[in-house]
Amino acid sequence: MYSINELISVAVKANVCEDPKNIRIIFPYDLHPDNGIKSVGGVVAATDDKVFVIDDGEIKKSFSLCDVENIMVTNGIGCIFIEAKMKDGSEQVICRGSGSSIKLFKEAGSDLIRLVNGKLKGEIKEYAGGNACPKCGRPLLPGSSSCMRCTGKSSYVKRLLKIAYPWRWMIILSVLLYFVTAVIGLIPPMLNQKLVDDYIQPNVALTLTTSVLIGFVGVIVSMLIVNLINRGVSIIRSLLMIDAGAGIITKLRQMTFDKIQSLSIGRINARTSGELINRVYSDTQTVKNFLVNQIGEMIQMVVTLITVGLILFVYNWKLALLVLCPMPVIVIANRYIMQNLHKYFKLSWVTSSKASSILHDTFSGIRVVKSFGMENKEIGRYKEITDKEREVSIRSESFAGSIMPIISFFLGIGEFFIMFYVGNKIIGGEMTLGEMSKFSAYVGLIYAPLRWISRLPNIISRTGTSLVKIFDILDEENEVEDKPDCVDIDINGEITFDDLSFSYDETNPVLKNLSFTINQGEMIGIVGRSGVGKSTLINLVMRMYDPTFGAVKIDGVDLRDISQSSLRSQIGVVLQETYLFSGTIYDNISYAKAGATKEEVIAAAKLAGAHKFIVKLPDGYNTRVGERGNTLSGGERQRVSIARALLRNPKILILDEATSALDTETEKEVQDVLYKLTRGRTTLAIAHRLSTLRNSDKILVLDKGRLAEFGPHDELMAKKGIYYDLVMAQRQMSKMSRN
Amino acid sequence: MDINREKELLEAAGIVYLTCANCRFEKKGDFVSLDLLGNEAKNYSRVNLHRLFPFDRPYSYISVLDSDSQEIGIIAEIGDFDEETCELLKHELDRKYYVCDLISVSSVKDRFGFSYWKVQSTAGEITFTIRDTHNSLRENIDGKISISDIDGNRYTLPPLAKLDKKSRRLVELYL
Ligand SMILES: Nc1ncnc2c1ncn2[C@@H]1O[C@H](COP(=O)(O)OP(=O)(O)OP(=O)(O)O)[C@@H](O)[C@H]1O
Ligand SMILES: [Mg+2]
Numbered sequence: 001m002y003s004i005n006e007l008i009s010v011a012v013k014a015n016v017c018e019d020p021k022n023i024r025i026i027f028p029y030d031l032h033p034d035n036g037i038k039s040v041g042g043v044v045a046a047t048d049d050k051v052f053v054i055d056d057g058e059i060k061k062s063f064s065l066c067d068v069e070n071i072m073v074t075n076g077i078g079c080i081f082i083e084a085k086m087k088d089g090s091e092q093v094i095c096r097g098s099g100s101s102i103k104l105f106k107e108a109g110s111d112l113i114r115l116v117n118g119k120l121k122g123e124i125k126e127y128a129g130g131n132a133c134p135k136c137g138r139p140l141l142p143g144s145s146s147c148m149r150c151t152g153k154s155s156y157v158k159r160l161l162k163i164a165y166p167w168r169w170m171i172i173l174s175v176l177l178y179f180v181t182a183v184i185g186l187i188p189p190m191l192n193q194k195l196v197d198d199y200i201q202p203n204v205a206l207t208l209t210t211s212v213l214i215g216f217v218g219v220i221v222s223m224l225i226v227n228l229i230n231r232g233v234s235i236i237r238s239l240l241m242i243d244a245g246a247g248i249i250t251k252l253r254q255m256t257f258d259k260i261q262s263l264s265i266g267r268i269n270a271r272t273s274g275e276l277i278n279r280v281y282s283d284t285q286t287v288k289n290f291l292v293n294q295i296g297e298m299i300q301m302v303v304t305l306i307t308v309g310l311i312l313f314v315y316n317w318k319l320a321l322l323v324l325c326p327m328p329v330i331v332i333a334n335r336y337i338m339q340n341l342h343k344y345f346k347l348s349w350v351t352s353s354k355a356s357s358i359l360h361d362t363f364s365g366i367r368v369v370k371s372f373g374m375e376n377k378e379i380g381r382y383k384e385i386t387d388k389e390r391e392v393s394i395r396s397e398s399f400a401g402s403i404m405p406i407i408s409f410f411l412g413i414g415e416f417f418i419m420f421y422v423g424n425k426i427i428g429g430e431m432t433l434g435e436m437s438k439f440s441a442y443v444g445l446i447y448a449p450l451r452w453i454s455r456l457p458n459i460i461s462r463t464g465t466s467l468v469k470i471f472d473i474l475d476e477e478n479e480v481e482d483k484p485d486c487v488d489i490d491i492n493g494e495i496t497f498d499d500l501s502f503s504y505d506e507t508n509p510v511l512k513n514l515s516f517t518i519n520q521g522e523m524i525g526i527v528g529r530s531g532v533g534k535s536t537l538i539n540l541v542m543r544m545y546d547p548t549f550g551a552v553k554i555d556g557v558d559l560r561d562i563s564q565s566s567l568r569s570q571i572g573v574v575l576q577e578t579y580l581f582s583g584t585i586y587d588n589i590s591y592a593k594a595g596a597t598k599e600e601v602i603a604a605a606k607l608a609g610a611h612k613f614i615v616k617l618p619d620g621y622n623t624r625v626g627e628r629g630n631t632l633s634g635g636e637r638q639r640v641s642i643a644r645a646l647l648r649n650p651k652i653l654i655l656d657e658a659t660s661a662l663d664t665e666t667e668k669e670v671q672d673v674l675y676k677l678t679r680g681r682t683t684l685a686i687a688h689r690l691s692t693l694r695n696s697d698k699i700l701v702l703d704k705g706r707l708a709e710f711g712p713h714d715e716l717m718a719k720k721g722i723y724y725d726l727v728m729a730q731r732q733m734s735k736m737s738r739n
Numbered sequence: 740m741d742i743n744r745e746k747e748l749l750e751a752a753g754i755v756y757l758t759c760a761n762c763r764f765e766k767k768g769d770f771v772s773l774d775l776l777g778n779e780a781k782n783y784s785r786v787n788l789h790r791l792f793p794f795d796r797p798y799s800y801i802s803v804l805d806s807d808s809q810e811i812g813i814i815a816e817i818g819d820f821d822e823e824t825c826e827l828l829k830h831e832l833d834r835k836y837y838v839c840d841l842i843s844v845s846s847v848k849d850r851f852g853f854s855y856w857k858v859q860s861t862a863g864e865i866t867f868t869i870r871d872t873h874n875s876l877r878e879n880i881d882g883k884i885s886i887s888d889i890d891g892n893r894y895t896l897p898p899l900a901k902l903d904k905k906s907r908r909l910v911e912l913y914l
Contacts, residue, residue, distance in 0.1 A: 033769075033836060034769070034834065076834070076835040076836065076837060077790075077793070077835060077836045077837070077891075077893065078837040078839075078887075078891060078893035079835075079836075079837035080834060080894050083769075086768075089784065090767060090768035091767075091768045091769060091785055092768050092769050093769040093834075096837075098837060098839075098890070098892055099888065099890035099891035099892035099893075100890045100892060102890065103892065269871075270870055270871040271871070272873065283803060346912055347912060348912065350912050350913070407863070418792070468849075472850065490895075505891065569830050655804055
């Protein structure tokens with residue numbers, strides 16, 4: 001990005017004007033206005049009477065402002081234009097910028113418009129591009145003040161241990177037991193030596209006395225006892241960890257699930273359900289395994305490595321070195337393996353998420369699948385992804401399968417040297433058979449941790465992948481977040497939109513400059529074409545998203561200053577896509593209010609016109625509705641959702657096409673009841689069937705993302721605008737269908 | 740029987756396909772104007788072009804819209820027009836759809852549902868951020884990989900098979 005002085009000096013060099021003070025607007029653009037793809041460092045400068053487009057230090061184009069009729073900022077795909085419409089009817093491109101300059105172009109464009117209209121006031125100013133992170137210079141995400149990439153979080157392992165803290169005693173005890181196992185493991189080779197040297201092949205001829213027999217039996221019994229203790233310890237250890245393991249996994253799952261629940265819709269939409277299920281389900285499993293099994297194992301291995309290593313060194317350091325000589329090879333190989341395995345684990349994580357997503361998708365949409373007879377297509381789709389999973393696992397297994405034996409071989413090489421060395425000693429009579437058996441038992445012992453080290457990359461990659469995925473969710477910053485000083489308020493129900501603009505993706509605005517006030521207790525009908533932004537508008541009232549510009553206020557308080565729980569607990573909503581949970585009708589209605597009495601539930605159902613059909617069901621309110629409520633008809637589902645919203649007895653009621661699936665008669669009944677009930681409560685109702693809105697105090701008409709008309713029915717009819725046309729068109733339709 | 744059903748569907752939709760026989764495109768100012776010929780002759784001093792299958796068929800199935808974003812007709816294949824018109828349309832499309840060509844990927848870091856990319860483009864090294872990575876990368880019919888970032892910028896990478904090993908490894912994860 002250039003500073004404003006740099007831009008001015010470019011303009012002055014290009015002879016835009018003598019005195020830089022005459023420049024009113026100046027800004028850079030980064031794409032060639034005309035040519036397909038080349039990026040250039042261009043500048044647009046405007047004085048009071050001319051606009052200059054400078055490219056490569058030369059003026060490429062200039063217009064007299066008095067020839068310009070209008071300036072427009074238009075979106076391309078992946079780029080944005082500022083265009084001029086000339087008074088002679090021709091249209092010109094002034095400049096073009098990449099997606100990153102959208103904000104800059106919009107601001108600069110509005111100033112150019114003001115300049116053309118002679119309304120531009122004030123000094124020349126610098127237009128902010130996207131914000132950049134002060135640390136790494138990368139563009140900041142819209143709406144966030146700190147760069148997520150740079151936020152330092154304390155190490156994952158440390159935080160993981162914190163999570164396991166409540167079970168610390170069990171874990172420590174189990175680690176101690178692992179320690180005990182390691183130490184006990186040192187005893188059998190010693191007994192072994194005693195057995196061989198003293199009894200099996202003693203140096204002096206042995207006479208079978210009682211004391212010899214006792215000694216012999218003693219050694220055997222000690223071996224038995226050691227073995228018993230070892231098994232006992234491992235039983236205790238497993239029992240201990242069952243509890244800790246179950247506790248930890250529940251806690252991890254709960255934490256991830258809680259976090260996902262608290263994320264805003266926007267953030268959840270950014271991930272597939274398969275991914276989320278994977279995180280809650282299998283990643284926590286992997287991490288738990290690490291905590292309860294692998295940490296202890298690690299301790300056991302380290303203890304064995306150190307103690308046996310010491311014993312070997314003390315006994316014969318040359319031999320010990322022989323044993324350890326393959327170590328460097330292992331270390332180097334491990335690094336290589338690690339990199340590759342990591343890739344495979346990531347890949348397998350991704351494929352398994354995709355597989356769960358497909359499962360989720362197909363099962364949720366099973367009715368569509370079946371009614372279009374597309375079972376085979378879905379089977380194919382699932383087969384494709386499982387094939388991919390298979391391929392990934394073959395790739396990773398064959399990688400591991402071919403590399404591991406090689407490592408084992410190198411590991412084993414030391415053993416050959418040792419055999420050679422030890423054999424020599426025995427032949428030379430420097431070593432007894434018992435000593436040899438002890439020694440080779442220790443060598444055997446030390447190979448266990450060495451082999452384990454070669455498995456370490458596998459463990460670390462697997463755990464690491466899952467750990468990152470879990471913390472990735474846990475650390476996620478919510479876009480819609482409660483401010484630390486947010487307040488709980490008692491809503492009266494006045495809703496104000498204050499010059500609000502909103503877009504889902506920062507590029508294509510859905511709602512533009514909405515300003516209006518809905519008084520407390522009014523019933524507002526919202527109409528407009530499909531896709532104009534009606535549902536978006538009510539999403540903003542519920543603060544599912546935060547506005548891009550401007551604000552929504554309730555009773556004069558910005559929504560961002562109200563705690564989300566207090567806001568939502570006072571809003572009742574029937575969403576456009578009615579969703580029932582699997583459970584009973586009663587469960588679904590009482591969902592809205594914890595501890596609602598049966599009477600309340602029945603009353604809400606009655607008001608919503610649901611009671612009528614519920615009494616006819618054999619199981620009444622205890623009727624199970626199936627997943628997503630698919631055993632009820634569309635209209636029945638709608639009435640259950642209305643009951644759910646009414647049960648809240650909300651201060652603000654939002655109805656998004658709440659009665660669209662009902663026949664006109666039932667709708668009228670429900671509407672009339674709603675009307676009685678909602679008097680004194682602010683109600684926002686969206687409907688395409690305009691008769692639905694006949695009880696509304698005012699009608700709000702959206703057109704092309706803007707507020708087109710707002711006022712009582714009669715007033716809008718008299719105005720003969722968009723609303724009038726809509727009403728007339730619908731009357732025409734109903735007349736036609738009556739004929 | 741089936742052919743009849745197809746025909747019925749096509750007729751019912753009544754889509755106007757623009758060809759050199761029923762219309763003429765011309766350059767006007769920096770934009771394109773359209774003259775509809777025949778019975779319903781009409782002049783549009785400026786039309787906007789919109790790709791219907793931007794990833795699969797960038798130069799076929801182009802929707803032609805008037806200044807109110809109402810569709811006038813569809814160009815099935817711009818190659819059906821004479822060379823000059825074809826160039827004009829192609830130029831207009833390439834200008835409206837800005838795509839930055841990438842050569843290789845140096846690093847990708849996943850964090851909190853966003854991914855941060857460092858890549859080599861034909862114009863040097865650039866970095867960008869993607870929201871919802873899995874839905875923002877796609878493999879086109881011709882194997883090229885299209886990427887859209889949070890600012891709405893578009894990028895393309897060469898097909899997987901033509902990428903260097905490291906880039907392939909990084910990108911593969913998201914396809
Ligand atoms: N989550 C989303 N992400 C991106 N774009 C969205 C999202 N939800 C809606 N849109 C887009 O925003 C626009 C407004 O959508 P909205 O749902 O508010 O329309 P609507 O007025 O309620 O339409 P309808 O009458 O059909 O329900 C549409 O163009 C839609 O494609
Ligand atoms: Mg809607």
